[in-house]
Amino acid sequence: MTTKVEPDDPCPSATDGEIAAVNLESARRGAWARFAQNPGLPGVAEAVVDHERLALQFLGDLDALDRLDELASQFASVDESFRAALVQAEVVSTAHCFDDARGYLAWAAQIGAPREAVERQTLAIDQACGAELDTVLVARRWLANASGRLEDLVPLGALLADLEHFAEADAVYRQAFSAYDDVSPFPLAWVCFQLGMLWGELVHPPDPGLAILWYRRAIAYLPAYVKARVHLAEICASQGCTGEAEALLLPALSSRDPEVLWRLADVLTAQGRLEEAKRQLNAARLGYEQLLGGHLLAFADHAAEFYAGSGNDHRRALELARTNVANRPTRRAVNQAHAIAVKFD
Amino acid sequence: MSDHVDGPRSIGDPPADLTDLFVFTSPENPAHTVLAACVFPSAGEDAIFSNIITYSIAVRSVTVAGVGNSAKFQPANDEIRFSFRFERLERDAAGKAVQHGVCKLPGGRELSLTVNDEKGSWTPEGDVRVFAGLRSDPFYLAWIAAELKKAPNFLQHTNVLCMVVEFDTRRVLDLAKGSLFGAIAETVPPQQRSLIAPAVPRIDWIGRPEQTNIRLYNPALSGIHDLRDLWNQQTPFAISNELLPLFLQRLKDSFVDWDMRDGKPDWTPEALEANANVFLDDFLLFDVSKPINDESHLEIEKSTIKGLPYQTGGGRTVDANSIDILLTWLVNRDREFLQGGAAGATKPGMKVFPYFATPNTDLQTVAESVELAATPDEVWSLIGQFGGAWHPLTARVKLTGTGIGQLRTILTLDGREIVERLEAIDDAKRFFRYTSIAGMPVSQYTGALEVKPKGSGSVADWRAQFLATNATDRAVKVMVSNLFRTGLESLKPRFGVAK
Numbered sequence: 055m056t057t058k059v060e061p062d063d064p065c066p067s068a069t070d071g072e073i074a075a076v077n078l079e080s081a082r083r084g085a086w087a088r089f090a091q092n093p094g095l096p097g098v099a100e101a102v103v104d105h106e107r108l109a110l111q112f113l114g115d116l117d118a119l120d121r122l123d124e125l126a127s128q129f130a131s132v133d134e135s136f137r138a139a140l141v142q143a144e145v146v147s148t149a150h151c152f153d154d155a156r157g158y159l160a161w162a163a164q165i166g167a168p169r170e171a172v173e174r175q176t177l178a179i180d181q182a183c184g185a186e187l188d189t190v191l192v193a194r195r196w197l198a199n200a201s202g203r204l205e206d207l208v209p210l211g212a213l214l215a216d217l218e219h220f221a222e223a224d225a226v227y228r229q230a231f232s233a234y235d236d237v238s239p240f241p242l243a244w245v246c247f248q249l250g251m252l253w254g255e256l257v258h259p260p261d262p263g264l265a266i267l268w269y270r271r272a273i274a275y276l277p278a279y280v281k282a283r284v285h286l287a288e289i290c291a292s293q294g295c296t297g298e299a300e301a302l303l304l305p306a307l308s309s310r311d312p313e314v315l316w317r318l319a320d321v322l323t324a325q326g327r328l329e330e331a332k333r334q335l336n337a338a339r340l341g342y343e344q345l346l347g348g349h350l351l352a353f354a355d356h357a358a359e360f361y362a363g364s365g366n367d368h369r370r371a372l373e374l375a376r377t378n379v380a381n382r383p384t385r386r387a388v389n390q391a392h393a394i395a396v397k398f399d
Numbered sequence: 400m401s402d403h404v405d406g407p408r409s410i411g412d413p414p415a416d417l418t419d420l421f422v423f424t425s426p427e428n429p430a431h432t433v434l435a436a437c438v439f440p441s442a443g444e445d446a447i448f449s450n451i452i453t454y455s456i457a458v459r460s461v462t463v464a465g466v467g468n469s470a471k472f473q474p475a476n477d478e479i480r481f482s483f484r485f486e487r488l489e490r491d492a493a494g495k496a497v498q499h500g501v502c503k504l505p506g507g508r509e510l511s512l513t514v515n516d517e518k519g520s521w522t523p524e525g526d527v528r529v530f531a532g533l534r535s536d537p538f539y540l541a542w543i544a545a546e547l548k549k550a551p552n553f554l555q556h557t558n559v560l561c562m563v564v565e566f567d568t569r570r571v572l573d574l575a576k577g578s579l580f581g582a583i584a585e586t587v588p589p590q591q592r593s594l595i596a597p598a599v600p601r602i603d604w605i606g607r608p609e610q611t612n613i614r615l616y617n618p619a620l621s622g623i624h625d626l627r628d629l630w631n632q633q634t635p636f637a638i639s640n641e642l643l644p645l646f647l648q649r650l651k652d653s654f655v656d657w658d659m660r661d662g663k664p665d666w667t668p669e670a671l672e673a674n675a676n677v678f679l680d681d682f683l684l685f686d687v688s689k690p691i692n693d694e695s696h697l698e699i700e701k702s703t704i705k706g707l708p709y710q711t712g713g714g715r716t717v718d719a720n721s722i723d724i725l726l727t728w729l730v731n732r733d734r735e736f737l738q739g740g741a742a743g744a745t746k747p748g749m750k751v752f753p754y755f756a757t758p759n760t761d762l763q764t765v766a767e768s769v770e771l772a773a774t775p776d777e778v779w780s781l782i783g784q785f786g787g788a789w790h791p792l793t794a795r796v797k798l799t800g801t802g803i804g805q806l807r808t809i810l811t812l813d814g815r816e817i818v819e820r821l822e823a824i825d826d827a828k829r830f831f832r833y834t835s836i837a838g839m840p841v842s843q844y845t846g847a848l849e850v851k852p853k854g855s856g857s858v859a860d861w862r863a864q865f866l867a868t869n870a871t872d873r874a875v876k877v878m879v880s881n882l883f884r885t886g887l888e889s890l891k892p893r894f895g896v897a898k
Binding site: 067072073074076081091095096101128238 | 452
């Protein structure tokens with residue numbers, strides 16, 4: 055089941071990642087300024103959501119969740135149309151509050167939202183919750199075939215990976231990567247990251263070599279890609295390359311993602327720098343608790359992993375894993391809860 | 400909007416998204432012509448150009464090949480081209496990001512430039528000058544197009560990235576074939592980038608303003624496919640013969656709809672078809688032998704369709720009211736000028752190079768909140784009165800007028816007078832929005848006060864966005880923040896602190 059990816063395979067070129075990150079921040083602030091001037095302007099609230107989600111996904115800007123809450127609240131106070139309901143659905147869905155999102159979508163549909171917009175979001179929620187996956191797969195295949203676009207191919211790849219159809223997932227991801235004909239580095243970095251996850255964490259046994267290749271490509275496209283740095287650092291650390299792992303994590307510290315602190319603590323521990331490691335670990339614990347206080351469902355799975363690992367709090371890990379399963383009983387969530395229960399049994 | 404965010408494809412990388420194209424006589428030197436293209440809708444202060452896109456403005460000689468209902472403008476096959484390329488970011492000695500670029504001129508000469516350097520760069524021969532950088536968006540759209548209802552400028556206070564080329568008209572353009580030209584701008588990605596898909600020749604292009612967002616994509620036409628990305632993939636000056644009928648039909652359908660927006664038919668089917676045919680050949684027409692001014696935009700096309708010789712140089716100046724000129728033409732065929740809800744862009748153009756106004760600075764934000772034990776309704780009954788004098792720093796408040804638009808004049812304890820206007824209020828949602836009219840060192844000030852439920856109590860949010868004037872951003876932010884905090888803190892003894 056090995057798919058050959060040669061290191062010298064050509065990569066589609068894209069706008070430099072540093073420029074793209076500066077411009078994302080620029081566009082994000084520009085959209086907020088327009089929203090502040092006139093919150094009801096067509097497309098502006100939606101543009102803020104898009105930019106904030108990109109900042110969250112790629113730059114590890116976790117404050118985006120609070121800003122999105124604020125946006126949804128402000129927008130709902132000035133707009134009573136389906137637009138506000140769709141924006142609220144998207145915002146709460148980003149924070150993994152899927153039941154609330156379904157409620158907003160139902161309301162949006164009732165007050166005239168275009169069917170396609172409601173169905174797109176519903177599909178994403180069903181996939182995230184592991185619900186009706188056969189139906190979701192049919193719909194994902196149809197969308198991917200119809201458009202051939204990266205933004206439809208990657209969710210299909212992710213679903214196939216969830217269903218453990220790894221070879222097909224790999225093929226779909228690589229199709230997305232190869233077919234991309236635009237110049238933004240974000241989508242390309244996203245596919246590379248997904249391929250890194252596929253080969254590094256989902257396939258049994260994992261292929262760290264391939265995972266490293268794809269994570270490196272993700273970072274080459276977007277040096278500020280926090281999650282790619284964290285995942286690559288984890289592999290490097292597991293292979294004893296702690297210096298490289300540390301170098302990957304240090305530039306990501308400014309993101310305030312506690313996973314960076316946690317992985318850095320692990321690296322420092324491996325290097326015997328125990329006092330520094332302890333400080334980072336405490337900061338990670340504090341960071342997770344702060345995030346869980348505001349957005350429990352968004353961070354339950356990551357925090358469960360932390361507490362099951364270096365966070366060393368079995369009870370908290372299990373509690374969070376169960377919360378995550380109750381919110382979205384995906385195969386991965388159930389496996390996580392099971393593994394935590396077994397580990398500390 | 401002119402060509403702002405004109406297709407799903409261009410949303411991915413905003414510096415690839417062309418917003419506008421301009422051609423006008425240099426305000427500094429009437430022997431010079433200025434071409435300018437803008438990208439990146441609603442760009443923030445730090446916006447920069449992509450390092451892998453080629454930004455080009457191409458100009459071709461054009462002849463009038465037909466008039467009246469046979470109106471036709473025929474472009475020549477050869478063209479001159481100004482192409483901008485930009486580099487990755489560098490850091491200067493102070494660590495500030497700097498971007499350099501180069502403009503390739505007709506004939507192969509290259510002119511280096513530094514982004515945001517207002518002086519621009521001249522060729523040693525002194526015949527061409529270029530600029531690239533952030534400027535205030537010169538475009539303004541002040542209509543709710545679907546309802547043809549006036550509105551404030553939707554692009555107020557926004558910026559774009561501009562590329563400006565000024566050249567000696569006689570030394571650069573070949574006037575042997577005539578003085579009429581057509582211009583387009585395009586953003587071109589590196590070729591053969593995709594590994595399996597055919598190369599994408601361009602991400603976006605623009606001729607006349609609003610080909611995509613108003614003429615081809617008319618949301619009033621139900622059940623239509625969005626043709627904008629397909630249009631953007633066409634080769635300027637050479638639209639695919641296979642697709643021409645599709646685009647032509649869309650233009651005709653769209654124009655029929657526009658004609659009837661005021662309920663009165665002003666276009667005969669023949670004239671409407673002629674208009675669609677002219678707009679199908681999408682390039683910005685200009686004649687360097689005639690005056691180009693703020694009113695001359697589209698005059699060449701309109702006169703030719705009317706069967707008359709054109710009188711002006713057409714083109715499009717920085718301050719041209721292009722949207723109202725276009726809508727007037729489409730809706731009532733110049734029977735009555737349709738003036739939208741704004742008389743100009745955020746800032747007018749400048750009479751000196753680079754002619755586009757300086758960028759707008761980012762708005763400053765202040766947000767404060769307090770959590771209270773009382774219910775939202777209890778709190779709102781006090782602070783939700785626009786004319787209420789509950790704030791401890793307020794001596795008294797005088798209201799002028801009623802409802803939306805009413806003014807409150809606040810006399811503060813230290814003797815200042817602040818005037819604010821109510822812009823929106825919703826008692827059911829416990830929310831109001833206001834703007835500052837006078838008394839604060841700010842412009843573009845919008846404030847909002849809101850009370851929301853939280854647990855068994857409530858949370859009062861007070862926020863504002865503004866530009867500081869006559870004081871530093873920091874000083875004004877501190878002042879506004881203190882004002883908000885003092886007010887919100889004063890609610891705690893009255894309503895209790897949320898546990």
